[in-house]
Amino acid sequence: MSETEPIHQALREQRQPLRFDIFTLFPEMLAGPFDASILKRAAAAGLIEIQIHQIRDWTHDRYRTVDDRPYGGGAGMIMMAPPITEAVESVLGSDLASARTLIMSPSGIRFTQDMASSLAGAQRIAIVCGHYEGFDERISSILLAEEVSIGDYVLTGGEIPAMVIIDAVARLAPGVISVQSIAEESHDKGLVEHPQYTRPVEFRGLTVPEVLLSGHHQQVREWRRAAAIAKQAKRDEKESGHS
Numbered sequence: 001m002s003e004t005e006p007i008h009q010a011l012r013e014q015r016q017p018l019r020f021d022i023f024t025l026f027p028e029m030l031a032g033p034f035d036a037s038i039l040k041r042a043a044a045a046g047l048i049e050i051q052i053h054q055i056r057d058w059t060h061d062r063y064r065t066v067d068d069r070p071y072g073g074g075a076g077m078i079m080m081a082p083p084i085t086e087a088v089e090s091v092l093g094s095d096l097a098s099a100r101t102l103i104m105s106p107s108g109i110r111f112t113q114d115m116a117s118s119l120a121g122a123q124r125i126a127i128v129c130g131h132y133e134g135f136d137e138r139i140s141s142i143l144l145a146e147e148v149s150i151g152d153y154v155l156t157g158g159e160i161p162a163m164v165i166i167d168a169v170a171r172l173a174p175g176v177i178s179v180q181s182i183a184e185e186s187h188d189k190g191l192v193e194h195p196q197y198t199r200p201v202e203f204r205g206l207t208v209p210e211v212l213l214s215g216h217h218q219q220v221r222e223w224r225r226a227a228a229i230a231k232q233a234k235r236d237e238k239e240s241g242h243s
């Protein structure tokens with residue numbers, strides 16, 4: 001089954017959509033990516049739902065202040081606890097306790113395919129995007145939130161990390177793409193995916209490995225497994241050379 005096949009009618013009727021609520025100071029950054037391809041179809045089919053919330057809507061002063069200087073001194077501005085806490089509490093309401101609340105932070109635990117699978121089993125996921133120098137520490141304690149990083153580098157804001165997480169989680173939500181596509185792919189069982197080829201058989205002198213044309217399912221499976229192990233080993237070796 002291809003990833004672009006229509007989404008299953010039965011799944012659509014059985015389940016509530018997996019709901020994402022994103023809290024941000026820059027909603028305009030999030031407009032494009034959810035409005036194309038697989039995520040767009042998943043939302044249209046009622047398998048996922050994405051709502052974007054402006055944190056400033058939960059400020060109470062005339063300047064709609066969301067950040068302030070750090071206690072103890074230091075560079076930059078820190079996002080204040082009250083607007084974000086109130087925003088998440090009021091949007092999630094009685095779902096607060098059962099939802100997964102994620103705070104985007106380069107010092108959080110690293111996002112992985114395993115975490116994506118576990119999140120895909122949730123009913124509701126709230127994602128808080130930071131900006132400037134980050135958050136008042138009390139936000140995550142009050143909201144019982146998980147601090148999550150998409151990798152060991154620092155970005156200007158949490159919007160791109162939120163998109164990364166939603167994209168990875170949404171494609172695992174039941175019905176979004178075929179079970180077969182998910183079953184054999186990179187990072188499943190700690191292994192990258194095997195190399196893939198499609199037409200033409202020969203391109204610029206490079207030919208597709210013979211065994212893939214043979215029609216021998218068992219041999220194809222064995223070749224793929226060996227090729228995935230080799231690719232993973234090469235990747236590990238290159239990575240250790242960079243660290």
Ligand code: SAH
Pocket residue numbers: 103104105106107128129130131132133134135148149150151152153154155156157158159161
């Ligand atoms: N001073 C902070 C960095 C702030 S970067 C620190 O050293 O930890 C501004 C915001 O961008 C963060 O609050 C977070 O929401 C987001 N962000 C930056 N890099 C990120 C990453 N690797 N993963 C997740 N979020 C990130």
